[in-house]
Each structure stands twice: as C-alpha cells, then as structure tokens.
Amino acid sequence: MEFCPTCGNMLQYEMRIPARFFCRTCPYVCPLLPKVSIRRGVQLENKEPTPIAVGEKSVGPTTDAPCPKCSHGKAAFHQMQTRSADEPMTIFYKCLNHSCGHQWRED
Known part of the structure; x- marks a missing residue:
C-alpha cells in the first residue's frame, strides 16, 4: 500500500x-x-547460537523447592504454557543436587 x-x-x-x-x-x-x-540489501551473516546451559551449570532461575526424590532444598525452574491460554502455566523443576538431577513438574 x-x-x-x-x-x-x-x-x-x-x-x-x-x-x-x-x-x-x-x-x-x-x-x-x-x-x-x-x-x-545488506548481506546477512551466520551467527553462532547462544548456549542456554553450559555443561552441568544451570542458567535459569532457582527456587527453594524440595526434590521429591532426594529432598534437596534447591531446584532450577522454568515455566511453559502447555495447555490453553486460560489455564495456568506449567512449572518444570530440576534438582540442583549434582548426584540427583531429578526433573519434575507442577501443573
């Protein structure tokens, strides 16, 4: 137009x-x-992807959530919309105990 x-x-x-x-x-x-x-126009350049996590180190935020497997008190988490928009978000946790690493979710 x-x-x-x-x-x-x-x-x-x-x-x-x-x-x-x-x-x-x-x-x-x-x-x-x-x-x-x-x-x-301007020529586009290929860029290297930015890593989200490096090795065992978690980049995401942490919280005081007890692990259901080992009862460790700290966990990394992220939220994702897995159901319809009018439902609450699902929270995914990962235990920060290096020997455990258990993952669970809260709907």
Whole structure:
C-alpha cells in the first residue's frame, strides 16, 4: 500500500499506460516506471547460537523447592504454557543436587 505524501490518504492504482498511483482527495499523481529496479540489501551473516546451559551449570532461575526424590532444598525452574491460554502455566523443576538431577513438574 502506498499513501499520499500530501494528505495521507491511501493511493489508488490506475492501470493505464503508463501505470500510476493517484490520490482521490488531492491532485497528487505518482507515475510508475515501466522497469522494475531491484535494490540489494545488506548481506546477512551466520551467527553462532547462544548456549542456554553450559555443561552441568544451570542458567535459569532457582527456587527453594524440595526434590521429591532426594529432598534437596534447591531446584532450577522454568515455566511453559502447555495447555490453553486460560489455564495456568506449567512449572518444570530440576534438582540442583549434582548426584540427583531429578526433573519434575507442577501443573
């Protein structure tokens, strides 16, 4: 869509030779060239993905949630919408005890 630089209304397209855009409100007319010119944009570069977790180290937030398997008091968590939008989010936990690493969820 193109808009009139004078009054801001949407321009109408008219197929005639040469084709043109025109404004129904004011006398603005923009003739279209018969040739199309392609402008080259900026070249995109491949980027390395950013790691979310490095090794055993958890990047996410932690909370005081007891593990149901080993009763360790700290766990990392993240939330995700697994059901419809009017339902609460599901919380996924991972025990921060290195020998346990148990994962569980709360619906």
